[in-house]
Amino acid sequence: MTAKMHSPADAAGIAPMVVARGVEKSFGAVKVLHGIDLDVMPGKVVCLIGPSGSGKTTFLRCINMLEKIDRGLLAVNGEHIGYRVGKDGRLCALNEREISRQRREIGMVFQRFNLFQHMTALENIIEGPVGVLKESKADAREHAMDLLRRVGLAHKADSFPSELSGGQQQRVAIARALAMRPKLILFDEPTSALDPELVGEVLDVMRKLAHSGMTMVIVTHEIAFARDIADIVVFMDGGWVIESGPPAEVLGNPRHERTRKFLQSVRGENDCSGG
Amino acid sequence: MTRRLDAVEIIAAMPRLDGSESVVPVRHIGRWVSAIVAALLAGGYLYLLATSKNMRWDVTYTYLFHPAVMSGLWLTIQLTVASMALAIATGGVLGSMRLSQNPVLQCLSGATVWFLRGTPLLVQLLFWYFLASLFPVISLPVPFGPTLFAVDTNSLINQFGAAVLGLGLNEGAYMAEIYRAGILSVDKGQTEAAQSVGMSRARLMRRIIIPQAMRFIIPPTGNATISMLKTTSVVLIIGLPDLLTSVQLIYARNFQQIPLLAVACFWYLACTTALTVLQIRLERHYARGSKDAKGVGLAGLFGPFLKSRLASKENGL
Numbered sequence: 001m002t003a004k005m006h007s008p009a010d011a012a013g014i015a016p017m018v019v020a021r022g023v024e025k026s027f028g029a030v031k032v033l034h035g036i037d038l039d040v041m042p043g044k045v046v047c048l049i050g051p052s053g054s055g056k057t058t059f060l061r062c063i064n065m066l067e068k069i070d071r072g073l074l075a076v077n078g079e080h081i082g083y084r085v086g087k088d089g090r091l092c093a094l095n096e097r098e099i100s101r102q103r104r105e106i107g108m109v110f111q112r113f114n115l116f117q118h119m120t121a122l123e124n125i126i127e128g129p130v131g132v133l134k135e136s137k138a139d140a141r142e143h144a145m146d147l148l149r150r151v152g153l154a155h156k157a158d159s160f161p162s163e164l165s166g167g168q169q170q171r172v173a174i175a176r177a178l179a180m181r182p183k184l185i186l187f188d189e190p191t192s193a194l195d196p197e198l199v200g201e202v203l204d205v206m207r208k209l210a211h212s213g214m215t216m217v218i219v220t221h222e223i224a225f226a227r228d229i230a231d232i233v234v235f236m237d238g239g240w241v242i243e244s245g246p247p248a249e250v251l252g253n254p255r256h257e258r259t260r261k262f263l264q265s266v267r268g269e270n271d272c273s274g275g
Numbered sequence: 276m277t278r279r280l281d282a283v284e285i286i287a288a289m290p291r292l293d294g295s296e297s298v299v300p301v302r303h304i305g306r307w308v309s310a311i312v313a314a315l316l317a318g319g320y321l322y323l324l325a326t327s328k329n330m331r332w333d334v335t336y337t338y339l340f341h342p343a344v345m346s347g348l349w350l351t352i353q354l355t356v357a358s359m360a361l362a363i364a365t366g367g368v369l370g371s372m373r374l375s376q377n378p379v380l381q382c383l384s385g386a387t388v389w390f391l392r393g394t395p396l397l398v399q400l401l402f403w404y405f406l407a408s409l410f411p412v413i414s415l416p417v418p419f420g421p422t423l424f425a426v427d428t429n430s431l432i433n434q435f436g437a438a439v440l441g442l443g444l445n446e447g448a449y450m451a452e453i454y455r456a457g458i459l460s461v462d463k464g465q466t467e468a469a470q471s472v473g474m475s476r477a478r479l480m481r482r483i484i485i486p487q488a489m490r491f492i493i494p495p496t497g498n499a500t501i502s503m504l505k506t507t508s509v510v511l512i513i514g515l516p517d518l519l520t521s522v523q524l525i526y527a528r529n530f531q532q533i534p535l536l537a538v539a540c541f542w543y544l545a546c547t548t549a550l551t552v553l554q555i556r557l558e559r560h561y562a563r564g565s566k567d568a569k570g571v572g573l574a575g576l577f578g579p580f581l582k583s584r585l586a587s588k589e590n591g592l
Contacts (some may be wrong), residue, residue, distance in 0.1 A: 044374035066467055096476055114464035118486050118564040128472030130481060173468075180472055225579030 011272060015078060016161070017042045017184050018063060022160045023072035025058055032058050034035040034239040035072065040184070040232075045216045047226035048245075049235035051262055056219045058187050064106040065099055065216065077183055104132060107177030107185035111168040111192050119171045121148065123155040125179045129201050135182065140179070147175040151205050167198030171205050178209075186211070187218040235259045235269050303349040334534035338525060339541065347521030348542050354438055354507040355546075359500050362445025368451025373455055382449065389447035397509060400441035404513045406432055446503060450496070458484055459494035463544060489561040497554035503549050516541055 001088070018040035025033040032055045042044050049054040061067040062074060065082050074081050082099060083091040115124050123142040129135040135143075151171040161169050163229050170190055177185050189208070191199040196218045203225050210216060210229045220226055226233055227247045234244040237255070256262045280288065290297065293305040324330060338344055391399070407428040409526070414425035416573035432440065461484050508519040519539050526535040 064471060066470065100470070100473045101477055102473075103471055108468075108471035108472070110464060110468065112464055114462075115470035116465060116468065116483055118488075118561075120564075127482065128474070131478055132473045132475075162564060176468075176472070 009226040015054070016040060016045075017077060018217065019073065019075045020059075021064060023059065023074050025055075025067060032114045033062075033069075033241050036236075036241055038234060038241065038244070040215060040217055041243070042094055042183075042215050043213045044231040045210045045218065045229050046234060047230040048217065048219045048236060049221070049223065049226060049262075050242075052097055053238075054236040055239040056234075056236045057188055059218060060188050060219050063184075063186055064103050064108055066108075074199050077103070083210060104128075104180055105183045106268045107180060107182035108178055109170070109173050109185065109187045109190050112188040113161070113173045115169055115176070117161055120158050120160055121153065121164070121175075123159070124172060125176045128176065128180050144175070144179055147178050149171075150178075150208070151175050152201075165198060166194045167201045168237075170194065170202045174202075174205055174209070184215045184217070185218070187216065189219050189221065191220070191222060219265070223251065223263065235262065235263070251262060296446055308523060318457035321442075331531060331534045334529075334531045335541075338522075338535060341525070342536075343516075343521045343543070344526060345520070347516055348520040349520040350516060351504065351507050352546065353540075354435070354442065354502045354510065354515075355500070358437045358442035358446065358507070359503055361439055362446035362450050362499070362503070363496075365444055365447025366454055368522050369447060370454035370458070374449060374458060386449055388448045393508050396441065396445050396506070399445050400509065400513060401439065403437040403440040405430060406437070434510075434513050434515050437513060438507075438515055440546055442503065442507065442510075446499060449499060453495045453499070454488075454490055457488035457490075458559045463489045468562045486561065486563075488563065490534070490558070492555050493554060493561060497550065497557075500554075502547055504550065505543060 005209060006130065008205065016039040018038065019163055019260060020036050020038040022048055023033055023036040024031070035201060036055075036059055038046070038059075048060065050056050063076060063081065075252050080091065081102060082094055084098075086092045087142060115121075116127065119127065122141065125147060126135075126137065126140040129140040130137055130246065140186050144156065148157055153168060153171055153175070156164060156172070161172070164172065174185075174190075184222060187206070199222070201224065206216070206218070206225075207229055218226070219232075230247050232244055233243045233247045233250040235250055235256075235258075237258050242258055243250055243254065249255075250259065251263065254263060279467045325332075332551045367368050369384045369387060372380040373388075375381065410428055412420050412425050413431055414485050416422045465487065466479060474483070507517055510517055511520045511523075522535045522539045529535075
């Protein structure tokens with residue numbers, strides 16, 4: 001029932017960054033993912049849209065092991081996330097250290113920013129590179145200042161998160177993720193907790209990032225933004241992928257009734273708020 | 276007149292707030308009366324205390340730096356420091372066992388806390404004091420091999436040792452709960468953010484969780500330390516001459532109970548004040564990045580008093 005997959009073969013031998021096949025996940029008795037299939041090619045931007053409770057955030061959190069999947073295959077950069085293949089072909093669960101190593105290559109930006117509250121913006125950014133990647137403090141600091149300039153916050157390097165607006169905090173969080181030089185960045189509703197007038201500044205940073213060729217998976221409610229920057233839009237509902245494809249198809253000419261209804265309801269909201 | 280004023284008339288008729296002192300403030304008559312009554316009572320009490328012939332401030336003053344009092348004070352300080360050090364260590368071990376994912380460790384920690392909090396401190400103190408009757412010799416044997424060392428229990432655990440074990444382990448059970456609550460109070464998003472940059476569990480605790488949990492851990496730990504300072508006086512039961520005991524020994528001879536208790540109070544208050552200052556400094560250190568970082572200060576000592584004065588200024592007292 002899922003739309004035709006954009007399989008590795010399509011991209012002339014380029015290996016996909018993320019491969020998901022039949023990913024299932026339950027919380028207790030509630031099944032939140034019913035077998036998700038998805039490929040994310042390097043340098044591409046994939047937007048996951050859908051009503052709340054559709055499982056898109058859960059799926060995103062599975063990609064960096066913040067949630068464990070129950071069944072299926074989920075590989076990032078050619079490696080099983082959370083497992084390795086043993087000699088007899090069985091899957092062996094990775095220990096915490098190995099999982100940490102996998103997570104280093106996957107950046108994550110959270111809905112509620114989750115900046116380290118007791119550290120300045122600059123300290124937030126260099127914490128990973130210095131503590132985990134063992135970069136020298138001077139190098140990490142230089143890279144961090146460069147990133148802060150890119151997100152337009154060089155003047156806030158020494159501010160604490162409590163002294164920054166939501167939009168500024170989220171831009172620091174993006175810089176923190178970038179400082180690890182990840183191969184892939186996951187965005188979990190990055191603008192949902194922001195005041196409407198602060199959404200634009202965060203989307204601008206993300207747009208620049210997309211143009212620079214970063215591989216991104218974005219859970220978002222910003223349909224116009226998805227249309228603008230996504231290479232692939234995935235519409236999820238009730239734990240299923242209903243349809244996926246280029247934004248012009250999925251957003252412009254949806255084939256499924258449920259997609260159409262969702263887009264209508266979202267547009268309605270946007271019209272009400274004057275957006 | 277039933278006709279409503281229009282805007283122009285309202286503007287013309289009504290004076291504006293001009294930011295000067297010209298507004299007549301609300302009169303808080305009840306507040307004034309209660310303040311005067313309370314001040315009179317407190318003043319009268321202090322006057323009686325200061326002028327009473329039976330109070331014998333001269334006796335208080337004579338014994339304030341008496342060698343017996345000094346050595347009692349020194350013992351109280353030693354007991355407090357050693358017991359709190361043991362309590363903090365015990366609490367750390369019990370607290371991390373409780374938070375670990377190992378069910379055996381969780382259970383053991385829970386049972387230990389249950390026992391230490393559930394039995395009287397005095398009983399625990401006596402238990403350690405009489406440990407020799409249970410285990411006359413403490414030894415460390417190698418299984419199926421020779422004994423590495425063996426000591427007579429009474430020589431290992433003297434009065435001071437028993438006091439520190441009793442006080443420290445008992446307080447450690449409460450500290451474990453303080454740590455647990457402090458660590459759980461840090462937002463889960465902090466853990467997820469740290470994991471997403473690939474931090475190891477140890478580093479996550481050391482760099483992210485504990486520094487933020489300290490804000491919640493220090494105030495109750497300060498309370499516990501001040502409480503410990505005063506609780507040390509129960510070591511009287513196993514015959515250690517702490518501050519209170521040495522004062523009691525003196526008034527048993529000269530019958531000047533109140534003046535000598537005043538000596539003890541003076542020194543307890545001096546120590547408590549020093550501890551409060553220390554606590555405020557620590558709180559300020561760990562308030563880094565929080566909104567109230569600048570609100571923490573020496574004012575904390577008499578905070579309620581100063582705060583109420585500020586509030587009444589705003590209300591125009």
